[in-house]
Amino acid sequence: MGTRAVIFDTDPGQDDAVAILAALASPELDVLGISTVAGNIPLDLTTKNALKLVELAGRTDVPVHAGCDRPLGRALVTAEHVHGETGLDGPDLPEPATKPGAAHGADFIIETVRARETGTVTLLTLGPLTNVALAFAKAPDIVKRLGGLVMMGGGCFEGGNITPAAEFNVYVDPEAAAMVFRSGVPVTVLPLDVTHQMLSTPERIDAFRALGNKAGAAVAAMLSFSERFDVAKYGSAGAPLHDPCVTAFALEPGIFQGRPVNVEVETGSPLTRGMTVTDYWGVSGRPKNAFWVRSGDSDRFFALLTERIGRLP
Numbered sequence: 001m002g003t004r005a006v007i008f009d010t011d012p013g014q015d016d017a018v019a020i021l022a023a024l025a026s027p028e029l030d031v032l033g034i035s036t037v038a039g040n041i042p043l044d045l046t047t048k049n050a051l052k053l054v055e056l057a058g059r060t061d062v063p064v065h066a067g068c069d070r071p072l073g074r075a076l077v078t079a080e081h082v083h084g085e086t087g088l089d090g091p092d093l094p095e096p097a098t099k100p101g102a103a104h105g106a107d108f109i110i111e112t113v114r115a116r117e118t119g120t121v122t123l124l125t126l127g128p129l130t131n132v133a134l135a136f137a138k139a140p141d142i143v144k145r146l147g148g149l150v151m152m153g154g155g156c157f158e159g160g161n162i163t164p165a166a167e168f169n170v171y172v173d174p175e176a177a178a179m180v181f182r183s184g185v186p187v188t189v190l191p192l193d194v195t196h197q198m199l200s201t202p203e204r205i206d207a208f209r210a211l212g213n214k215a216g217a218a219v220a221a222m223l224s225f226s227e228r229f230d231v232a233k234y235g236s237a238g239a240p241l242h243d244p245c246v247t248a249f250a251l252e253p254g255i256f257q258g259r260p261v262n263v264e265v266e267t268g269s270p271l272t273r274g275m276t277v278t279d280y281w282g283v284s285g286r287p288k289n290a291f292w293v294r295s296g297d298s299d300r301f302f303a304l305l306t307e308r309i310g311r312l313p
Contacts, residue, residue, distance in 0.1 A: 003027065003028055003029065003030040004028060004029055004030065004122060004147075004250065005030045005032055005116060005120050005121045005122070006023070006029050006030065006031055006032065006121070006122045006123070006124050006250060007031075007032050007033055007034070007035065007108075007109055007112060007113075007121060007122075007123050007124065008020055008023065008031065008033075008034045008035070008124050008125075008126065009034075009035045009036075009037060009067070009105070009109070009123060009124070009125045009126065009127065009129075009131050009132055010034060010035070010036060010037070010046070010050065010125070010126040010127050010243075011036065011037050011038065011039030011040045011041065011046045011087075011126065011127030011128065012036075012040070012046055012049040012050055012053060012087060012088065012126075013039075013040040013041070013046070013049070013083050013087050013088070013126070013127070013243065014083055014087075014088060014089075014090060014222035014223065014225060014226045015126075015226065015241055015242045015243040015244060016040070016049075016126045016127065016243045017049065017053055017088060017218075017219070017222055018219055018222065018223070018241065018243070018244045018305065018309070019124075019126055019152075019243040019244040019245075019246055019247045020034065020050070020053050020057075020126075020247075021053060021056065021057055021215055021219065021308075021309055021312060022244060022247045022248075022251075022304075022305050022308040022309060023124070023247045023250070024053075024054070024057040024059045024062065024312070025057065025215075025308040025309065025311040025312050026247075026251055026308055028250075028251055029247075029250060029251070031059070031062050032062075032112050032116075032121065033062060033063040033064070033065060033101075033108055033112060034050045034054070034062060034063070034064045034065070035064075035065045035066075035067045035105030035106070035108055035109055035131050036050050036064065036065070036066050036067055036100075036105060037067045037068050037105065037127045037128055037130050037131045038068060038069045038070055038071075038076050038078070038128070038130070039078070039079075039127035039128045039168075039169065039172050040078060040079045040080075040082070040083045040087050040127065040168075041078050041079070041080060041083060041085075041086070041087035042069065042076070042078060043066055043067070043068070043069040044066075045086060045087050046087060046127075047064060047066040047100050048095075048096060049086070049087050049088050050064045050100075051064050051096035051098045051099075051100065052088065052093045052094070052095075052096050054098065055094075055096050055097070055098055056093060056214065056215055056218060056312070056313070057215065057312050057313070058312070058313045060098050063100075063101045063108070064098070064100045064101065065100055065101045065103050065104065065105045065107075065108040066100050066104070066105055067104060067105020067106055067108075067130070067131035067134075068105070068106065068130040068131050068134060070130075071128060071130055071172055071173035071175070071176065072130055072133060072134070072173055072175045072176050073175055074172075074173065074175075076172070077162070077171065077172050079162075079168060082226060083226065084225060088222060089222075089225050090218075090221035090222040090223075090224060090225030090226070091217065091218040091221035091222055093218065105131045106131045106132075106134040106135040106138065107135075107138075109123070109131065109132065109135040109142070110135050110138060110139040110142055113139075113142040113145050113146060114139070114141070114142060114145065116145075118144070118145045119145070119146075119147045120147055121145070121146055121147055122146065122147045122148050122149070122150060122250065123146060123148075123149040123150070123185075124149075124150050124151075124246050124247065124250060125149060125150070125151040125152070125153070125169075125246070126151075126152050126169075126243040126246060127169055127172075128169050128170075128172040128173040128176060128177075129151070129153070129169070129170075129173060129176040129177045129179075129180045130172075130173045130176045132149070132176065132180055133173070133175070133176035133177075133179040133180055134176075136179060136180065136183050136185075137179070143183050143184055143185050144184070146185055146186075147186075148185065148186040148187070148188065149180065149185050149186065149187050149188070150187075150188045150190070150246050150249055150250055151169075151180075151187060151188070151189055151190065151246065152169060152190045152191075152195065152242050152243045152245060152246050153167055153169040153170045153177065153189060153190075153191065153276070154167050154169075154170050154177075154189055154191040154192070154263065154276030154278070155167045155191045155192035155193060155276060156191060156193055156276065156278035156280055156292070157193045157280075157294070158191070158192035158193050158196050159192070160192070160274070160275070161192060162274075163272075163273070163274070165266075165271070165272040165273075165274070165275040166266075166272065166273060166274030166275050166276075167191065167192050167274070167276065170265060170274045170275075170276055171273060171274030172274075174265050174266065174267045174273055174274040175267055177265045177274070177276075178264070178265040178267055181263050181264065181265060181289055181290065182289070184289075186291075187263075187289065187290040187291070188249060188258075188290070188291045188293065189258075189263065189276075189290050189291065189292050189293060190242075190245040190246055190249060190256075190293050191276065191278075191292065191293065192240070192242075193292075193293070193294050193295070194245060194256060194258075194293045194294060194295055194296050195240045195241065195242040195245050196236075196240045197240075197295060197296060197298055198240060198241045198242075198244075198245060198296065198298050198301050198302070199236055199237055199238035199239065199240060199241070199298065200223045200238045200239050200240075200241045200302075201237050201238035202238065204238065204302045204306075205220050205223045205224055205238075206220070207302070207306050208220040208223070208306060208309060211306070211309060211310045213309075213310065213312060213313060214312070214313055215309050215312035215313060216309050216310060216312075219309050223239065223241070226239050241301075241305075244301075244305055245293075245296070245301070247305075248296075248301050248304055248305065249293065251304060251308075252300070252304055255296050255297050255300045255301055255304070256293045256295070256296040256297075257293070257294060257295050257296065258291055258292050258293035258294050258295075259280070259291070259292060259294070260288040260290070260291050260292075261278055261279055261280055261282075261288055261290055261291075261292040262278075262279040262282075262284060262286035262287060262288050262289055262290070263276050263277065263278050263279075263289060263290045263292065264276075264277045264286070265277070278292055280292065280294075
């Protein structure tokens with residue numbers, strides 16, 4: 001198995017940062033670029049954070065392109081209460097010297113997918129799906145050219161984390177998520193159902209710190225920061241580590257278990273806006289449009305992430 005060409009679409013965020021750093025350390029993944037979107041924090045900060053990450057990883061060869069600064073048809077909802085004012089609160093990372101690329105993030109996705117052989121590029125999405133939906137609307141041909149889309153988002157058995165019904169990434173731009181699920185692109189979903197099993201306990205955070213490199217220290221500081229919010233919220237032994245599940249699935253899908261399902265996104269109801277209505281038991285008769293990951297091996301997951309972060313400067 002050779003390298004797999006991927007594009008990250010992201011709103012970094014501490015957990016996005018760990019996902020991206022682990023990917024940049026993995027020779028199996030050819031990261032063609034990063035498109036940023038408003039989500040956890042506004043676009044100027046998600047873009048700055050992505051640039052900080054490629055510099056921290058020593059991978060400034062990977063271009064960063066700023067995308068949409070707001071959802072398709074709604075006001076932006078952000079999550080500084082979780083991620084801090086910068087989105088990467090915790091470590092003290094230097095201001096980036098690298099500049100973002102000139103192309104809009106959605107156009108970067110379109111151009112990159114068109115330039116590659118059909119079926120060879122996979123989209124890895126860690127935030128609201130605004131850029132992806134815009135790219136699909138502008139260039140419907142790329143839907144069939146993609147090798148698939150692996151996303152962190154949604155929830156079924158775990159409910160929501162921003163409202164009782166909705167997970168944050170889908171809630172921020174439910175129209176974009178609905179467009180992606182209806183597009184026909186092969187979607188793999190890493191929802192709260194599995195990410196809530198991946199707890200960054202103090203011992204697991206200490207393992208990153210013990211690596212002795214800059215990236216390990218930064219990851220430990222990031223996870224220690226985000227943990228203070230989630231442990232109080234969930235009463236668990238550690239904070240769920242959401243977005244790195246996408247990178248782990250791209251590297252070692254055998255860590256996870258799931259099944260094909262139908263997913264529809266609620267866009268009308270104020271009560272359940274952004275809910276991923278997941279037909280896990282096949283009762284609707286609607287066609288299966290996604291592979292829904294329900295569980296995973298958290299020890300293998302953290303072992304993989306720690307080993308990869310250990311390869312970085």
